[in-house]
Amino acid sequence: MYFVQGRPRYWVPGFDTAHLAVPALMIVVGLLITYLPARSVTRNRTVPPVPAQVMQTTILSPLAGAELTIGQTAVIEGLAQPGGIVRLYWYAQPIGEPTRVGLDGRWQFTIANLPAGTHSVRAGALVAARNIWSSEVVFTAVAPASKPMVKPAAKSGTSSKAPTKTRKPANSRP
Numbered sequence: 001m002y003f004v005q006g007r008p009r010y011w012v013p014g015f016d017t018a019h020l021a022v023p024a025l026m027i028v029v030g031l032l033i034t035y036l037p038a039r040s041v042t043r044n045r046t047v048p049p050v051p052a053q054v055m056q057t058t059i060l061s062p063l064a065g066a067e068l069t070i071g072q073t074a075v076i077e078g079l080a081q082p083g084g085i086v087r088l089y090w091y092a093q094p095i096g097e098p099t100r101v102g103l104d105g106r107w108q109f110t111i112a113n114l115p116a117g118t119h120s121v122r123a124g125a126l127v128a129a130r131n132i133w134s135s136e137v138v139f140t141a142v143a144p145a146s147k148p149m150v151k152p153a154a155k156s157g158t159s160s161k162a163p164t165k166t167r168k169p170a171n172s173r174p
Contacts, residue, residue, distance in 0.1 A: 055081040057125040057134040066139045077108040080125040
């Protein structure tokens, strides 16, 4: 090989750094892969198994078309998949806090200060990452009926009027 001033004949300035950097980088990456702990590429996501048969969410009380009294606490109860979480919706707005369904499949909500008018409620149960909806129940909240004023009944054997004598008609025959 022919050297010009101590360098190879086809030497280009920058040749050594550019061509030596690639093998050096490959060695560094190889060492990192070898000595760093391995991580799984995919995340392990635990999804609860879907029950074989999912119970339909149902509102048992109040019945559709029922009339509830204003000022009393309304109790809304129903059935859903045991262990699920139920949320009650008044029209499209959630009411109160979600509640867990009991082992017997029953759930219950109480609503205080129900305004007068027609109301629509619906329940949604979260079971195995799926919402299972009940049918919509429409009921009415009405003001309590006013009772008519009734006079207290008189005690038997007494009268509130003064006693009067009864007379026999004058021209009556015995």
